Amino acid sequence: MSDVKYISGKEPHPKERRMIFKNVDREGWDQSIETYEKDGGYEVLKKAMKMAPGDITTEVKTGGLRGRGGAGFPTGVKWGFLPPNNTKPVYLICNADESEPGTFKDRYIIHQDPHQLIEGMIISCFAVGAKLAYIYIREEFPEGAQILEAAIEEARAKNYLGDNVLGSDFDLEIYVHRGAGAYICGEETGLIESLEGKRPYPRIKPPYFPAAMGLYLCPTIVNNVETLCHVGHILRIGGEEWAKIGTPNNTGTRILCVSGDVQKPGYYEVEVGSLTMGELINDVCGGLKEGRELKAVIPGGSSAKVLRAGETFKVGRGDDAKEIDIWNIKMDFDTLAACGSMAGSGGVIVIDDSRSISWVLNNINAFYAHESCGQCTPCREGSLWMKKITDRLVGGTASPTDIDTLYDVAKNIDGRTICAFGEASAWPTESFIEKFKDELVADTNPELAGEKVNNEAQLAAAGLL
């Protein structure tokens, strides 16, 4: 690794450990297969092809890889859900619909190191027995789609793809499928519906668990871009060795995408759990902006529950149980869950005291109201309702009781929808009200309590009279 040089000004922070992002911003690096092969690319595939597919899954399980898309579900366990005596085709889908606000990692893999993804996908397909795989890439990444198409062609020319991969009896094709621009396509069953040419309405589970009834009702594995890349690295160094990276049950590296009110926002690949929030913000990201204080952090993409500066969190069990503040939260799956939030997609949004909490919440609500697919009642009706209330909150025409209504609406969405979008849209509102109620109420006008909003003046202003 010592020979790896990065473009001046884009060097990794010393606390980073670059595996997935090893070639991102690397000097002299390009997307071609020759460059990738020169760096040892596709050697892991050759090794994997000599293994029994089941052994690859075992390695991934041993590594303890957890999905990097948001839910953090163990990848090997997911693969293990494929029906044992299956006679249908198995599909593997790479979820490259990276659209969780605050998340911007997969695009760099696709743009700068597409062969890393393709190699990871081929190994994963071989492991799960998929002969056909799709990369579902969001509409907003047109260049990424072209890069992947070109990379797939290169890989096919070298027989990493196509019939009889590397002379084996394993055939594999990978197709790039571009979405049409909807956040909900990142939900795996919505993605599958979209891939089938339909509206991306998430399916009910049960019965439509993708591993049993996925694409075209065949067993299907859907994994995130970063997750599939990690499969290659696990095979390269072995599951046991890979599991030593990070902390127990929170293994490997992961890319944290830091945005918001820090000196140096950006992407940082770190060993999971190796950093605390304080180290991430103050050290890696160069600290908060001049003269500012931390107000809150959304640690795992916009749908993760907000963490308030000044809050205390109970972490650990038994003798290890302790109370910590926000600065000492370890940025791993389990600690963030114990703090009542989640590691999610790795999108860390830092909010300082210059921000109005009402404005932040309204910004998030606007996103979810716009992106709710509209299939099921609570999220369809609730997400826009929440946005309309926070619109008024920001505009100064909300009353204190509106905050209570807002909270109830969120609670009526949470846990009652077809897919996790319900929680994604409800959790920000729930957690913002739970932790910043005073500040939200301060933006309301008590004189407006009980006043009808649909008065004639407003109708006229909206051009509806």
Place this chain on the structure above:
Amino acid sequence: MSEVKPDLIDVQINGEWHSFPKGTRMIEACKEVGVEVPHYCYHPKLTSPGNCRMCLVEMGMPPRPAPGSDPVEPDEDGHVPISWIPRPVIACANTIAPNMGIRTESEMTEECRKGVMELLLANHPLDCPICDQAGECSLQEFSVEHGKGESRFREQKVKKPKNVEIGPRIRLDDERCIMCSRCIRFMDEIADQPVLGFTDRGSHTTLTIHPGHELTSNYSLNTADLCPVGALTSNDFRFQMRVWFMKETKTIDVNCATGANITVFAREGKIYRVIPRQNNNVNSNWMPDSHRLNIHWINSEARLTDPLVRDEKSGNHRVATWNGAMQTSADALLKLDGSEIAVIGSARMTNEELLITNRLAKQLDAGHVDVVAREGEPDGYLISADRNPNSNGAKLILGLENPGSTIDQIREGIAQGRIKALVCLQENIIDDAGFSADELAKLDFFLTSYPLANATAEVADVVLPGACWAEKSGTMVNGTGRLQRLNKCIEGPGQTLEAWEIVRDLIQALGGGNGIYAATELFAQLAGEVPEFEGITFGQIGDLGLPLIETDERIPLLEREAERKAQGLIVG
């Protein structure tokens, strides 16, 4: 331990244990024991998308002890305590599991329902006073039980298209739509015209029809029935009558041999609407538009209201009394030999009417008896090639092997002067059986009964106002051999009589007869006289009929429904 029932699963519903067959949906299990789970999107004949979330219930499963800890001991009935799951589940798409618990009255379930109701109403227009669905709207019904009674929604409601013509018979109000997708699924899964769909996202989701398409399917009006709210309404019924003012009668459709089960909605002698009534052995839950809309002639000006007898001097029809008309007819018929008389009945008659028509033929010793056949193209769904509702009744009761096959012989007989009198009951043989006015003019005596004035009546000596299907009761045997009840929905206009009454009175005028006062008496006689009906009582037939004879006829829509059920796609 209770005895082992391999295909039955024990489920606890609101504290009581019940057994249901494996694979039963939770919502159906609840229904079976009288526990209603409110729902909008779920329909047993359609796939279950689980989108309305109204059927959320609290669910529990057997506890799963941590590895190493002791298994939970079952009680003496074999049940273990249920550990309740903090997240509600939809009852519509989930199937039961052994030792499952369902709570439909718990705080969690009630909170879910209240929440969904409030959200459904957030953007729904409160235009119930002018909405056709009012009175039969699920949103209204569940608001009573699960609504808050007042709205906390202080925002502008979403504006959407209103009064959209999406087909010749259906109109759409998008603001009322609650996006349950029943209509979309019906047109896709059953009517094979998948032209409905949603556009836009979130609260702006809008039901629409694919550009360049129209909802032309002959089954389009079923979408208005399926719509739980007033989003889809029938152009024909729209704004005609509030539903609560109408009287409902369960009866059957008579437009073809399928005999779809229907409910007729009428008020003060006028039929406003016909909707299909569920019968899984006949029409499932559906019916063709063409059949349900074939009602407007019933209340038309063209109805015959009085017996008419031709005045010999003027040659014009004059209004007569029933007695007078019967006497005139009997006098004319008694002058002739039976071989000179033909009786044409109708396969639109009830079994009871056919039985008494057969008696008339015997009384007259008539040389010819037949009915008019009606054939058309079957539509591959519910419409049979046989457009008569009771051809099987005619076969069984009149002893006709091939109904309608001797009509041409009757025409020949009339042309050759061998047949001198014709009694034509409930048929318009000029328009429907190829007779001409000139041919019929050769008859010495021609009697016809029919609901409407028509070309055949013009040339008849005696014209009698016969009740139409909606104005009489009786039974019929459909194409598949199912015995079904036709029930009187409204009174016929003026002096109208049911055909069996007309025939009874004619027999009496001819010097025969007995005192029959109700069609049910005729059915009792039928059960005594026609072997296939032996032992059946009128009451046994019930609202859904019962199988009477075996036939080759199959209903294609039901066959496809059975396939979907076998695949587990629908409950059926």
